[in-house]
Amino acid sequence: MITIESIVRELKLEVYSGTDKLNRPVKGAYVSDMLSDVMGKGREGEIWITMQTHKNIVAVASLKDLSAILIVNGGKPEPETVASAEAEGIVLLGTGERSFVLTGKLYKFLERNALV
Numbered sequence: 001m002i003t004i005e006s007i008v009r010e011l012k013l014e015v016y017s018g019t020d021k022l023n024r025p026v027k028g029a030y031v032s033d034m035l036s037d038v039m040g041k042g043r044e045g046e047i048w049i050t051m052q053t054h055k056n057i058v059a060v061a062s063l064k065d066l067s068a069i070l071i072v073n074g075g076k077p078e079p080e081t082v083a084s085a086e087a088e089g090i091v092l093l094g095t096g097e098r099s100f101v102l103t104g105k106l107y108k109f110l111e112r113n114a115l116v
Contacts (some may be wrong), residue, residue: 002026002113004068011095011102011107013070016082018091026067028115031103035060042066047093049103053077056099057089058084058092067091072099 005022008015015022027045032038033052042048044065049083050057053075061069068091071077077085085092095102 002110002115004047006091007106007109008093011045011097011105014094016077016092016094017085018068018089021089023092024091025065026110026115028110029103029106030066031099039063047106049106051075052104053081055081055084057081058088058090061085061090062088068093070095070102072102103113 004024004026007026019042025045026047028040029047030042030048031049033050035056038048038060043065045067047070048061048066049072051073053071057069058081070093072095074096079096
C-alpha cells in the first residue's frame with residue numbers, strides 16, 4: 001500500500017496540514033487547475049495536483065474524498081486554505097517543482113510500486 005507519507009518522503013514535499021493523516025492510502029493522482037474538472041473526474045483516494053492555493057480547493061477535496069492536495073510551482077496556500085484544510089482533515093502538500101516534472105516523478109514512483 002502506498003501512503004501519502006511515502007510520497008512525501010520520495011518527492012521531498014512540504015506538508016502544510018494533515019500531518020496526522022499521512023498514513024492515508026493513495027490510489028492514484030489527478031492533475032487539473034479547474035475545480036469543476038476535479039469535481040467531475042477526480043476519484044476517491046487520489047492526490048490532486050494543482051497550482052490553486054485558495055480555500056475552495058479544500059471543499060472540492062473534501063467533496064471527492066481525495067487523499068491530498070499537492071500545490072505545485074512553488075505556490076503557497078493562503079492562511080485561510082491551511083485553516084480550512086486542518087478543519088476538514090485534508091492533507092495539504094507543496095513543492096517548488098513544475099506540474100509536468102512533479103507529475104512525471106509521481107507517476108514513476110506509483111509505477112514502481114505497481115499502482116499504475
